[in-house]
Amino acid sequence: MARVEFKNIVKVYEDEKRGSFTAVKGSSFVIEDREFVVFVGPSGCGKTTSLRMIAGLERQTSGDIRIGERVVNDLHPKDRDIAMVFQDYALYPHMTIAENLSFGLRNLKRPKDEIERKVKEASSILGLGDMLSRKPRELSGGQRQRVAVGRAIVRDPQVFLFDEPLSNLDAKLRIQMRVELAELHKRLGATIVYVTHDQVEAMTLGERIVVMNEGEIQQIASPTELYNKPNNMFVAGFIGSPAMNFIDARIGGGQALLAGGTAFPLPEAAARALGAYEGKPIVLGVRPEHIYGEAMAPDRAGSAKLEAHVQVVEQLGAESLVYFRVGERMVTARVHPELPVALGARQTFVLDAAKLHWFDPQTEQRIVF
Template sequence: MARVVFDNIRKEYEDEKRGNFTAVAGSSFTIEDKEFVVFVGPSGCGKTTSLRMIAGLEKQTSGDIMIGDRIVNHLHPKDRDIAMVFQDYALYPHMTIRENLSFGLKNLKRPTAEIEQKVGAASAILGLDDMLERKPRELSGGQRQRVAVGRAIVRDPQVFLFDEPLSNLDAKLRIQMRVELSELHKRLGATIVYVTHDQVEAMTLGERIVVMNKGVIQQIAPPTELYNNPSNMFVAGFIGSPAMNFIDAVIEGGKAVVGGGRSFDLPAHVVQGLRAYEGKPVVLGIRPEHIFGEDFALHVPHDHKLAAAVQVIENLGSENLVYFRVGERTVTAKVHPETSATIGQLKTFVLDLSKAHFFDPASEERILF
């Protein structure tokens, strides 16, 4: 296996209507040997373009890409020693599973004994032994995706590239395949670069996550770091389900004043960190699980209370999502399922502001203190 290096990579497209369009704007990062890295972001953010540039399916406008010790800028995909797994499986329908798995190796004119050994090993790892003589149409979506992964494994590449491979599967199969891919990475000790738009998938699979938006890398960090210390409002709002709440506030005399004139005392270190924002607006960010119905806020100080009319309640069984408004913003609270709340009710909520973040409304960057 090998590391992958992006050195100031830029990708521009020419568009007759919009002129030049920048898909990736000066990205630099290193994916270490045997690391599982996930690219995540909304459609059009540049994540798939980045993956395709690693594969050699797209040519960067400027910058260098390294795989292992080689700069691969001018190498064809077949010469980069990578294997790619696509969203649509891309299996040959007229071939058996055994033939699909061995096809690439036969094209490379590998010895028959080597092909049989590698196909047998991949089949055993992925649980395909009893399916080898079937055709793709006889398999489920999850089984077909396993075959696509197996076809990559037999090539024994330096880097595995996955382009939204679970998008066509139902929710239950996606969870199962996430577990299988995570176990596969541990077993193979492979370098894996994985693209998805699903932040839950990214959080559960990635050792590190590259969050992108509009061609720009917003943050690169392990899942817990992204969740607990987002660098800006985009990352804070994209990572986490439900998303982080944003509440407009003004800092006045060591307090955060929010919609309706409700003010919250702030810890001394927060007051110190927000000195430059005295009398100015900020955005208070707080995750839904840090907002409690007053009747079940058992382990949180009741210093920061907020009364608001309940708009919507989503009963999820193990928890309820309660929606209400603070100023112009809709806020979500993830509360205990036995929390008493009815639509239209004026409900008192307790905010755990020890877990809150503050953002500059102009730059949308997190205020560090």
Template structure:
């Protein structure tokens, strides 16, 4: 396997009016050997373009791409020693699964014994031995995706590239396939670059995650750091389900003030926020860090309370989502199902200020406290 490196890689396209559109704006990063890295972001953020540039299906406007120690800017896709799995399974419908798996190796004119061994190994890894004599139409969606994975595995490439491979599967099957992909990575010890728009999928699979927006890398971090210390409001709002709440706030007389209430802050936090005295800032707090006052284990005596008018309640079984407004912004609280709540109730909430975040309202960057 091998590492992948982007050195100031930029990709521009021309739209119909002949104006340049920047899909990737000067990316610099390294994907380490045997690492599982996920690119995530909304549609049009540049994640798939980045993957296609690694594959050689798109050529960068400027900058260098390295696979291992080789600069691959001018190499044809077949010479880059990569294998790609697409959203569409792209199987040959008239061929058996065995023939689908062996097709690429036959084109490379590999010896028959070598091909048979590689197909056997891939079938064993993916538990596909009983399927080898079938045609794709006889398989389920999850089984077809396994065949697409197997076709990549037999190549024994330096780098595996996955372009939203699970998006055509139903929700239950996606969960199962995520587990299988994680296990596959451990067994192969492979370098994997994976693209998805699903942040839950990214957090589940990625050892590190590259968050992109409008062609710009917003943050590269492991899932824990990404969730706990987002670098800006985009990352904070994109990672997490439901997303982080943003509330307009200010610091006045040693207290954090929001519409409808105020909270006392520790001295160290006040000192870090001193440049914002008399100015507005953005308070960020995740839904699970807002509790109903009647069920807040460990926070029963907390003074950080305020009352809000509940507008909507979503009953999800293991938890409830409560929606209310603070200062014109919709706020979500993820609470214990035994919390007393119904639409129209004026309810006291406890805010866990140990887990809050602050952002500059102009730059939208994180304020370290």
């Protein structure tokens, strides 16, 4: 296994019609040996491009990529000692599953008994034993996905690359495969780089997550750190479901004055840190799960209260999502299902004072204290 290093990587696409487009704007990071790292971000954020540059399917415009001790800038994909699992599985339709699994090793002219042994190993790990003589079209989506993973395993590569491998599966199968992939990582102890646009997948699988947007890395951190200490409004809004609420506010006299007229006193530390914003606009970020109905708020929540007309209630069984408006913005609260909520009624909600985030509206960066 090996570490992967990106050093000032820039990728510019030249298009005759649309001109040049910078897909990756100077990325630098290190993926440690045996680490499971997830690239996550919306479409066009540069995550797949980054992965394909590691694979060697795209050449970076500038910067260096290292896999292990080698700079791989000019190496052909086959010489990089990587294996990739594609979004659409990319199984060779005219070959049997066994042939699909062994294709790479046959191209590398490995001895026959070694190929047989590795195919057997991979198929037993993934439960493909009785499908080896079938063609891909005879397999279900989940089975094809396993074959695609198997094809990567038999190569025994230094780095596994996964390009949105679960996005073609239905929800139930996706959760099952997610668990299987996590187990596989433990079992193989492999360096894995995984691309997804699904933040739940990123949070559940990644040891560290690289959040990208518009070609720039927004934050690299563990799932819990991303959740608790997002660098900026983009990360805060992207990680977590439902997304974090942003409420326009002002700071004045140790109080937070929210859009819509609500005010609450700031905890001491926050008041000190936000002193510089006295009289200026600021954005309050609060996750839906940190807003409680007044009747069920824990004591520690503090006195950050706001009143609003409930506009929509979604009963999900284990919880309810309550939507209301604060100023111009719609706010979501994830509350206990037994909280009495009446549609259209004025209701008091309590914000968990310890879990509030404050952002500079200009830079969109989180104000750290």
